[in-house]
Amino acid sequence: MTSSARPLLNRRLAEFGTTIFAEMSALALSTGAINLGQGFPDTDGPEEVREAAVRALRDGLGNQYPPGPGVPELRAAIAAHQQRRYGLSCDPDTEVLVTAGATEAIAAALLALVEPGDEVIALEPYYDSYAACIAMAGGRRVPVTLRPDDGRFRLDLDELRDAVTDRTRLLLINTPHNPTGTVLTRAELAAIAELAVERELLVVTDEVYEHLVFDDAEHVPLATFPGMRERTVTIGSAGKTFSFTGWKVGWVTGTQELVTAVRTAKQYLTYVSAGPFQYAVAEALRLPDSYFDGIRADLRRKRDLLGDGLRTAGFEVYEPKGTYFITTDITPFGEKDAHRFCRALPERCGVVAIPNSVFYDDPAAGRSQVRFAFCKRDDVLHEAAVRLRRLAS
Numbered sequence: 001m002t003s004s005a006r007p008l009l010n011r012r013l014a015e016f017g018t019t020i021f022a023e024m025s026a027l028a029l030s031t032g033a034i035n036l037g038q039g040f041p042d043t044d045g046p047e048e049v050r051e052a053a054v055r056a057l058r059d060g061l062g063n064q065y066p067p068g069p070g071v072p073e074l075r076a077a078i079a080a081h082q083q084r085r086y087g088l089s090c091d092p093d094t095e096v097l098v099t100a101g102a103t104e105a106i107a108a109a110l111l112a113l114v115e116p117g118d119e120v121i122a123l124e125p126y127y128d129s130y131a132a133c134i135a136m137a138g139g140r141r142v143p144v145t146l147r148p149d150d151g152r153f154r155l156d157l158d159e160l161r162d163a164v165t166d167r168t169r170l171l172l173i174n175t176p177h178n179p180t181g182t183v184l185t186r187a188e189l190a191a192i193a194e195l196a197v198e199r200e201l202l203v204v205t206d207e208v209y210e211h212l213v214f215d216d217a218e219h220v221p222l223a224t225f226p227g228m229r230e231r232t233v234t235i236g237s238a239g240k241t242f243s244f245t246g247w248k249v250g251w252v253t254g255t256q257e258l259v260t261a262v263r264t265a266k267q268y269l270t271y272v273s274a275g276p277f278q279y280a281v282a283e284a285l286r287l288p289d290s291y292f293d294g295i296r297a298d299l300r301r302k303r304d305l306l307g308d309g310l311r312t313a314g315f316e317v318y319e320p321k322g323t324y325f326i327t328t329d330i331t332p333f334g335e336k337d338a339h340r341f342c343r344a345l346p347e348r349c350g351v352v353a354i355p356n357s358v359f360y361d362d363p364a365a366g367r368s369q370v371r372f373a374f375c376k377r378d379d380v381l382h383e384a385a386v387r388l389r390r391l392a393s
Contacts, residue, residue, distance in 0.1 A: 012135045012136060012138065013132065013135060013136070015135075016131070016132050016135070019128055020128065020354055020355070020358045021037065021038045021128075021354070024037040024038065024342065024352050024353075024354055025037060025038050025352075027343070027346055027352055028346065028352040031346040031347065031350070031352075032350070033345075033346035033349075033350045033351055033352045034350060034351050034352065034376075034380060034383060034384045034387065035352045036306075036351055036352060036353055036372045036373050036374070036376065036384055037342075037352040037353050037354045037371075037372075037373065038354075038373065039178070039240075039245075039323075039324060039325060039373045039375060040245045040246075040373075040375070041243040041245070041375045041376070042375075042376050042377055042380060043243065043377060044243060044244065045242040045243035045244050045284070046242065046284070046287065046291065048283070048287075049242055049244070049280050049281075049283060049284045049287075050244075050280070052279060052280035052283040052284075053247075053276055053277055053279070053280035055279075056275075056276035056277075056279040056280060057276045061275070061276060061279050062274075062275025062276040062277070062278055062279060063275060063276065064275070065271075065272050065275070066098075066272050066275040066278060067272070068263070068267055068271065068272060069093075069096070069097050069098060069263065070096065070097065070098025070251070070278060071098070071275070071278045071279060071282070072092065072093075073278070073279055073282040074098055074249075074251075074278040074279065074281055074282040074285075075092040075093070075096040075098065076092045076282070077281070077282040077283075077285040077286060078090070078092070078096050078098075078236070078251050078253065078285065079091070079092040079095070079096055079253075080285070080286070081285045082221075082234075082253055086220075086221050086223075086224055087224065088221060088223055088224060088229070088234075088253070090253045091256070094256040094259065094260075095253060095254060095255060095256055095259050096251060096252070096253050096259065097251060097252040097253075097259050097262060097263050097266065098249065098250070098251050098278060099250040099251060099252060099266060099270075099273075100248050100249075100250065100269070100270040100273040100274065101237060101239065101248035101249065101250040102206060102208045102235050102236070102237040102239075102250040103129050103250070104248075104250065104266065104269055104270060105235045105237075105250045105251065105252050105262070105266075106129060106130065106133050106172075106204065106206060106235060107129070107133045107136065107265075107269065108252070108262045108263075108265040108266035108269060109204045109233045109235070109252065109262050109265075110133045110134055110136070110137040110139065110170075110172075110204070111133070111136065111137050111265040112261040112262045112264055112265040112266075113169070113170060113202055113204070113233070113258075113261060113262075114134070114137040114138065114139040114169055114170060115138065115139075115169070116137075116138030116139070117138065117139070117140065117167070118137075118138075118139045118140070118167065118168075118169035118170065119139065119140050119141075119142050119165060119167045119168045119169060120134045120137075120139045120140070120141050120142065120168075120169060120170045120171075120172055121141075121142045121143075121144055121160070121163050121164065121168060121170070121171050121172065122134070122141055122142070122143060122144070122171075122172040122174075123143075123144055123145075123146055123155065123172075123173060123174055123177065124143035124144060124145045124146065124359070124360055124361060124365070125145075125146070125179055125180065125356050125359030125360050125365075125366055125369075126143070126172075126174065126359055127174065127178050127179075127206075127359070128358060128359065130172060130174075131361075134172075139169070139170075140167075141361070142163050142168070143360070143361045144156070144159050144160045144163050145159070145360070145365060146177065146180055146182055148318060148329075151318060151319060152180075152181075152182060152318060152319070152321070153177070153180035153181075153182045153318060153327070154182070155182075155184065155188055157188065157191045157192075160191075160192070160195065161195055164195065164199050164201070168199065168201060169201070169202060170201060170202040170203065170204060171192065171195075171196060171201055171202070171203045171204070172203075172204050172206070173192065173203060173204070173205045173206070173222060174205070174206040175189075175205070175206075175207065175219070175222075175322075176207075176209035176210070176212060176213055176217075176219060176320075176321070176322025176323045177322070177323070178209065178323050178325060179323075179325050179327055179354070179356055179359055179371045180318065180320070180325075180327050181318070181319070181320020181321055181322055181323050181325055181326065181327065182320075182321065182322070183213055183217040183218070183219060183321040183322040186218075186220055189220055189222055189225060190225055192222065193222060193225035193226065193227065193228045196227075196228065196231060197226070197227040197228070197231075200231075201231065202231050202232075202233070202258075203222060203228065203231055203232045203233070204232075204233045204235065205221065205222045205223070205232060205233070205234050205235065206235050207219065207221060207234060207235060207236055208235065208236060208237040208239070208240050208241075208250070209240055209322050209323045209324075210236065210241070211240075211241045211292050211295065211296065212240060212241070212295070212296065212299055212322055212323055212324060213296065213321060213322040214296065214299070214300040214303065214320070214321055214322065215300070215321060217321035217322055219322070221234055222234070223253075223254070229254075229255065230255050231258075232254060232258075233252055233253075233254045233258050233259075233262060234252070234253045234254060235250065235251070235252055236250065236251050236253070237249070237250040237251070238250070238281040238284060238285075240324075241284075241292075241295070242281070242284045243295075243375075244277070244281075247274055247277040247280075247281070248273060248274055248277075249274050249277050249278060249281045252266075299324055299374070299375065302324070302374045302375070302376070302378070302381060303319070303320065303324070303326065303374050305374070305378065305381050305382070305385070306326060306372060306374040306381045306384070306385065307319060307326055307374075308385070309381070309382075309384065309385025309386075309388060309389075310326065310328055310372065310385070310388065312385070312389060312392065313385070313388040313389050313390075313391045313392050314332050314333055314391055314392045315328035315329065315330065315332065315333075315370075315388075316328060316329035316330075316331065316332055324373055324374050324375040325371050325372065325373055325374070326371070326372045326374060327356060327369055327370070327371050328369065328370050328371075328372065329368050329369055329370075330368050330369075330370055331368050333391060335368065336367060336368050337367060337368075338355035338356060338357050338366070338367060338368055338369055338370050339355040339357055339358075339363075341355070341370060342354065342355045342370060348390065348391070349387045349388050349390050349391060350387045351384050351387050351388055353370045353371060353372050354370070354371045354372075355369070355370055355371075356369035356370065356371050357369065372384075
């Protein structure tokens, strides 16, 4: 052990500790509470996709190192998915890269594209890995905050424009948005695209919830707007769409130049991963539209089930248009500190949730917001709603 006073953890990561998801999941285990904090389903995805993984294992597909960019079958399936769903043409050999989940894709993109001192604008509140990845790349994060307005969180486009400076390198956009459930509209995306082209900015778009949109919302990839394909790194993932979050299969699409840059960083992170699961995800992406329609309808119903329970319990509820998270406000209970509220909730009601304040640079901005995940079985959501009613009494 060194006697130097220098801290062991480098200064770029000094502000980051154990993630809130690990903290709250441990609390759920220790108290036996229903875990509506971490966003993972409590049932597996389609049986035919699981069987595809078993078949790949038995046939020796992917049991050794797969190709660095990903197995050809999956890259072809990703390219076909982008073409079929959005009209985006990708060369599977040069414009698709398979990653160890979307989290690695985000890390690799930022490490590849951001120089120390570059500014990266991200929509706040943001998934906690964004801040850590920007820090590891040596960038300076600049939040543009989505604010509650008439039952949803909205992007102030003027605030976004004002945030861009001569030092801005990249926009990090997440839609459908975790944790707020906001789905950016065509008009909002068109304005972002115009700004990126005008100011010659790169864009990384996290679109892992692309298939989980509800009501009148639609997911439109930013890369489809004029001038955006050549400057956009699009990130997708199998975990959320197919309910196999443990497989950690994600991907990057973009121009050959952008994908090559991201691959340069990615090869020194995991190099390769999830060999047999890549073959299974290739089959998953070829499922008929009825699968994607079905999971959307099922999650919309679960959203309404939990949302009604939260309103009955006394929460102010911001109804999400996408993802599988509901953001609420606890001020109707006379409470203002979401972190303290969430730490006490397992003992009070036997339910675990996440304080949104951890997703803000300024925790005060989300101090009274609490996020619940509704990607759980109906009986679990019913029981959680019953337990939460204790707050109303």
